[in-house]
Amino acid sequence: MPRLSRRLRAILASGLRPLLLTAFVLAGFVTYSDAATPVQQPSPxxxxxxxxxxxxxxxxxxxxxxxxxxxxxxxxxxxxxxxxxxxxxxxxxxxxxxxxxxxxxxxxxxxxxxxxxxxxxxxPMGIYSRTYKQLRDLPDGARIAIPEDLSNGGRALRLLAERAMIGLAPGAKLTPTPKDVMINTRKFQFVPLPADQVAGAIDLVDAAAINGNYARAAGLDPRRDTIAVENRRSxxxxxxxxxxxxxxxxxxxxxxxxxxxxxxxxxxxxxxxxxxxxxxx
Incomplete structure (x- = not known):
């Protein structure tokens, strides 16, 4: 332990000794507390x-x-x-x-x-066709394959509605069914199929609404082969x-x-x- 200087010994002997000791103790406490505080690690x-x-x-x-x-x-x-x-x-x-x-x-x-x-x-779900290059080229009465489950079938109908090909009932929200199609001037026929089978039916219908993962598995490219595709944002x-x-x-x-x-x-x-x-x- 280093020796105290003559001046510091004199100060400690005076009435300031209690104040200085308190300051030393507090300083030591603060230093110890700062060093001992653990850094919390994120839990896995x-x-x-x-x-x-x-x-x-x-x-x-x-x-x-x-x-x-x-x-x-x-x-x-x-x-x-x-x-x-x-x-x-x-x-x-x-x-x-x-x-x-x-x-x-x-x-x-x-x-x-x-x-x-x-x-x-x-x-992104897309509309694919072997025969037609644009959505508006689909003929009246075209047969369109869509997934039969409520969620993905609704996506297909919403995509067609967003492209002004059909009109949906106001209360249809995110899961419309063919029964919710209120405007169908082109008389499209919807062919519900299991979602994983829609891509395989593309040669049997005029167009097919296919989920991105199934499209990729079938060798289709959503960037090049779609005649309509969902937006990615929002x-x-x-x-x-x-x-x-x-x-x-x-x-x-x-x-x-x-x-x-x-x-x-x-x-x-x-x-x-x-x-x-x-x-x-």
């Missing part, structure tokens, strides 16, 4: 995704998140009914596989308390990052969203999927 996040291309995208997200100090553990599924159930049970922290209409239908049917915190990517069918309501303000969750909406992920989507998957933000 378990992210649920579907096997296939979405897992490829999630691997890029995982790498970007690691650069931000966040560890992401991927949990993959093969059944669309699984990720929301797992999230509601607390088995994962977030999932990224669905669009808002699907989420709302799941919550209404199963009582999940889940929320969306932002867009991830979109698989698309209600864009995939979303979903969490439990109680977790929506967690720092880790927002870091995960930043990783999804990063330039690295956008570049990967634009270069690897030929327009079948696009950034939705």
């Amino acid at each position: 996040v378990r992210l649920g995704v579907m096997k296939g291309p979405e897992t490829e995208v999630a691997e890029v997200v995982k790498t970007v998140a690691a650069g931000k100090g966040l560890t992401v553990e991927l949990v993959t599924y093969t059944d669309y009914s699984q990720p929301n159930a797992a999230l509601a049970r607390g088995e994962i922290d977030a999932n990224a596989f669905q669009h808002r209409p699907f989420l709302e239908a799941e919550m209404a049917a199963k009582g999940y308390d889940l929320v969306s915190i932002g867009y991830t990517m979109v698989q 698309n209600p069918y864009g995939n979303i990052l979903v969490v439990r309501r109680a977790d929506q303000d967690r720092l880790e969750i927002h870091t995960l969203l930043e990783a999804f909406q990063s330039p690295e992920v956008a570049a990967f989507l634009n270069t690897h999927f030929e327009g079948a998957f696009l950034p939705a933000w």
